[in-house]
Amino acid sequence: MSLHNTKHRQTVSNPAIAVLISAAFITAVGLGIFTFTLPLLNFDERASGAWLGTAFAGYYLAKMITAPVSGILSDKFGPRAILIPASLLSALLPLLYLPVQSLSMTYAIQLGLGFTSGMIRTVTMAVIGNYSDHEEMHHRFSMLSTAFNAAFFFGPVLGGWLYMERDFVHVLCGVSILMAVSFALFLFSIPVSTSTACPAPLINNTREEKTFWFQLPLLLSIAGRTAGIGALMTFYPVLLKTRLSVSGIQAGMIFTVPNLTAVLLLPIAGRMLASYDCKKTAAIGMLISSAGLYLLSMPYSTPIFILFGIITGLGSAISIPASMTLSSALNNKQGHSHGKANLAANIGFFAGPLAAGFAVRMSGATEAALQSGGLIGAAFCIPLLGESFSSGFKCSAVATKKIRTASFTICLLILALSPFSISSFSQHAENMEQTYRYTDAAMGTVVNITIEAESPSKAEESARKAIKTMRFLQKDFDHRSRYGSIGRVNKEAGKEAVEVSERAYTLISHGLEFGKKTSGVFDITIGAVTDAPFYYALSDKLIRSKKNLVDYRKVKLFPDSNKVFLPVKGMALDMGGLAKGTILDAAALNLRKSGIKNGMIEGGGDFACFGEREWVIGLKNPRGAGMLGTIRVRNQAVCGSGDYRQFIISDKNGDQVRRHHIIDINSMESADESIATTVLAPDAETADALATSMFIMGPDQGGRLLKKLYPKCSAMWVLPDMSVVKTENFPAISNKADEQQGN
16 A cells, blocks of 8 residues: 655555545544534633634634645655644644643644644645646545545534533544544555655646746636635525524535535546546636525525535536646646645635625625625636636637736626625715614624714724624623623522622523513523523423423522522523623613614614614514515614524424424423514513513413503514414504615
8 A cells, every 4th residue: 555656657556545535534524623613612602703713814824824835845855754743743732622721722722733734735635646647636636625525524513413512622532533543544654755746747738837827827716716615614604594494403404515515526527527628627617616606695595595505516526626636737846836726725715704704894794705705716717717718729929918918807807896895884875974884793693783973983983882892791691601690600500609790680680570570481590401502402301301490480689799599400591582682782872872873783683773763674584585574663672583593393293393492481392372473672672581472472471461561562473374463552564675674
């Protein structure tokens, strides 16, 4: 299984290549586990999103630096001198977490893995490029790409399993073991004589592969493709969450369609297209992939999402082996060649999510992320397509120059018309004020703030302060944050009372009041159940066994010291039923203090509107695309609950039933009186809590409660048969197509 090295022609046996690809695959799975679970840990700890973003930026920056450097060193000292130390270091780095279990250490480990993964990927590609003729190279690169894409699927699956008990030690031990296996494979399969600097075959036997006009279009196209992939990975899950009424598991399956398509088609494309012009194949494949990515921003139905996902994956399967083969022709020293190619790829991975995030912020729409990724990918592959035509038709020097000029002009024109040119705020005149829209992330969702202000700078400054307030309260209120007020109370359940922040104490007090007024229908101690991941998918017997832990009346408050005590071990608070509303109210108050008179804050489908301006709010269809209609509100909050947000479909007594995240305390099963509710109230906290309560109670019991205790509030229910019931004071529902949500 050793690599065979000859002076004039480099060859390698297929078993040796298989071992090399296997080692790279195992390394990629380990990296996939880590990069998938680190955001989950960050979320559970409610650490700053800025820290997580910085860690990932550092990870890709490390890969950018390492790719060309490791390629040069491989050419000089041999691939063994790079692969073995890099894989060994990858196995040891995760173990640093054992003595120092902190988020800062995980970020440091990620940075280190960025350096080692950049080395392993670059040098592995260089070895394959150096020891293959043209057709072998195309096929072997397709297999290597299949391995990398398969790792992108298996890594998160394995990572989710290892993190099931929220113990990051299990994750890092799994990563370390996998890296140790790849280290062993590299150690015993790569002989000392292996090199990446021997003469390699030139593509199509041309002389221009090393020239500027060959390298620039190729490197641009690679960077454009990975920029699109980066945008897809970052924003596609958010788009699926907001567009489709499907479970988290179903959304995850739809998310994997482009990658799964590429995995299935890469081996086929690698063999079928090996004899074709690599420039043209790579460029056309990238155009197909970019078109699919752009189209993914448009659909509202699952089948269309799947179709466009397949198109995106098809383009990747066509372009990746061809672009890798072209990369081998950048330099006879394969380390140099693939170092440049991986540098371009990592620049795309680094810049793509940043550019997509910028587009979202400028347009105020998540769709802009995928549109910008698709447009960047398309623009950057046009010069390569132009080069393929000029060389394919053997154009004269003058014609070639014209084609190059035209292709780069088209590239720049596409970029100029991309979402980056959209104004940072949608604005229009209204009296003496201007309306501005600001988009950011908080509370685990996309938040849109629409406000009237005298200037863009005033609007942005006010919106930033509001978002900062939301993130601060989110961290304190979330029961999964072990350092927040609620998390600390839960941790000490059955042990001692815990002093909490003043805001958290007020929130808990209000939650207990809602529990009393609804006779326990609304119960913040449901955290004993909801603390488990995908709790609604657990067995009915296990959920019912926790019923004795769910009783709001057992919570002890100490107002003199702001202390809270859960007297029974296993009890836990979950403020999710009203905390989002509380946070929206706090953000609205923050905007008012900044001098904003009219505004609307939307987060995850809930709205807090203030001022005298009238706003149009869309009512989501809980069983399909689009809206049931729109309502007009002024100086009110609008919150909803539904069984379409988090759910699974399971079999019960031979029937298909929807098990979702809203639990009826009496039965300890998913509530089934309604499938969606919408509540209007003077404040978002009340609207949020009542939306959950009304969902569980249904229109008869819920309507009586509102009339007796909350006469200023109104509600609408969508029943299982899709009929609509609403209180007398609920606003009129309009079905006019021209009324857009949030206008």
